Amino acid sequence: MGETTSSKPMYEKIFDEVKQRIVTKAYKLGERVPSEKELAEAYSVSRITSKKALEMLATEQLIVRKPGRGSFVADPSIDYIESASPLAINTGRTASTSMNHKEKMIGLIITDFGNSYGTGLIYGMEQASRDNDCFLVLRRTFGIPENEEQSIQKLLNLGVDGLIVFPAQGEYFNAEILKLVIGRFPLVLVDRHLKGVAAASISSDNMTAALKGTEYLFDLGHTHISFLSPPPVDTTAVEDRIEGFIQAHAKRGIVVDQELWVSDLTSTLPNSFNDENIERDISRLVAHLQNNPSITALFAIEYNIALLAKTAVERLGLRIPDDISIICFDSPPTHLGGGYPFTHMWQNEQEMGRIAVENVLSIMNGHTVPNKVMLEAKLIPGESTGSAKQSRDI
Known part of the structure; x- marks a missing residue:
């Protein structure tokens, strides 16, 4: 088998060629047809493509797929009907049979x-x-x-x-x-x-959630809020939360001061959670709070960043929430692990x-x-x- 030169998608080409072999009885009734793996190798395509071709053949009832055994040329006199219940085979006679299919x-x-x-x-x-x-x-x-x-x-x-x-x-x-x-x-x-x-x-509707959380801080009188996040790196969840934070300022007519933000925290990212990175981020937050005494609230994009912020605030001898308020996304139930009860956006x-x-x-x-x-x-x-x-x- 080889790749044809038409403009059809490859899964359609495979479908057409296998169907032709079935129609011409090159593959006889009940005979096993090539598997996803075999078709993928023969046509130099991914198994996603070969799987799609076999699914199309099964949809047209040209083959029946038997879990653990393979795909076989179907008997045209039998209707193979798959539903939420186990695969049922309706022969059109007064009696009907069923067979198990894999979950x-x-x-x-x-x-x-x-x-x-x-x-x-x-x-x-x-x-x-x-x-x-x-x-x-x-x-x-x-x-x-x-x-x-x-x-x-x-x-x-x-x-x-x-x-x-x-x-x-x-x-x-x-x-x-x-x-x-x-x-x-x-x-x-x-x-x-x-x-x-x-x-x-x-x-979650991350943008609306961040907007609501920011407005909650505004209602408490906070206007100098530091937004804490990892680098956005084109991640939509982070970008949407930033957008919600900015929109909340626009709605209230409060100027967004990005000099108050810290958006380069990396210790909470997967595969970066180690003592050295954690200490670096805490020190970064301590210095930031020292250099920006106007900050009265911190909006952490996630729970673990909120923990970093809490540690930084406490190192400075400040009190939460008397001196600095903290809000974040997510917070484990305190009755399950003794965690700190942050004000948070619950997803x-x-x-x-x-x-x-x-x-x-x-x-x-x-x-x-x-x-x-x-x-x-x-x-x-x-x-x-x-x-x-x-x-x-x-």
């Missing part, structure tokens, strides 16, 4: 997870997978793009029917994600969307996880899902915010 298998690729963010996502996905009789396979990337690419490849080789991906922090999306999108493989992105890529995504992780699973299953079944789903994040008052003081001394 749908969904691959989950996530940077990492912990008490502050991620665990709730997995809980929601795990419950949704149980409710929908499918199986979830997890791989962590620790924010390394190379790990993400390898994880996608390995899960595809494992035979997953769909993928949920929490993209690695970085300036670009990897080539494997682009291949999934081009090949129309069932894919849902979590926590962020990728610019220029038509892939379904589910996240509905379990609902995000549930929707991610249900949307990828819908895509598998040929249904259209919204390109972008954004859930409301709620403000949860804690002990880290209070009324602004007119001035403070360091």
Whole structure:
């Protein structure tokens, strides 16, 4: 087999050639046809492409796919009907038969997870997978793009029917994600969307959440707020939170002073969490607060950055919230680990996880899902915010 020269997509070319072999009885009734792997190697394409071709053949009832055994030329006198229940075979006679099919298998690729963010996502996905009789396979990337690419490849080789991906922090999306999108493989992105890529995504409404959190600080009298974040590096979740922070200032007619921001904190990024980096970031925040005594509140883009800020404030002998208020995104329940009760924007992780699973299953079944789903994040008052003081001394 070789690549043809027409302008058709490769999966259509493979579909046409295998169909022709079936119609001409080169592949006889009940005979096994080449597998995804064999077709991919024969046509020098990815397994996403060969999988798509076989799915098209199955849709036209030219083949029947038998998990663990392969794909076989279908009997035209039998209707193969797949539904949410086990695969049913309707022969058109008075009696009907059924046969088991494998559970749908969904691959989950996530940077990492912990008490502050991620665990709730997995809980929601795990419950949704149980409710929908499918199986979830997890791989962590620790924010390394190379790990993400390898994880996608390995899960595809494992035979997953769909993928949920929490993209690695970085300036670009990897080539494997682009291949999934081009090949129309069932894919849902979590926590962020990728610019220029038509892939379904589910996240919090980060811009509105940051706007609400900033307005909460304004209502307490804070107008000199330091925004704390890692480098945005074209990550939409970070960019949307920055945009919400700026829009809140515009709504209230308050000038945005970016000199008060710290946007180069890196110790909380995946694969960068070590004592040396943590100490460097804390020292950076201590110096920043010393050099900018007008700051009365800190808006940390995530919980771990809020912890860095709290340590920096305490090193200066200042009190939270009497001298400095802190607000952040996410905060572990204090009854689960004795964590500090920050005022925070609470993200509905379990609902995000549930929707991610249900949307990828819908895509598998040929249904259209919204390109972008954004859930409301709620403000949860804690002990880290209070009324602004007119001035403070360091």
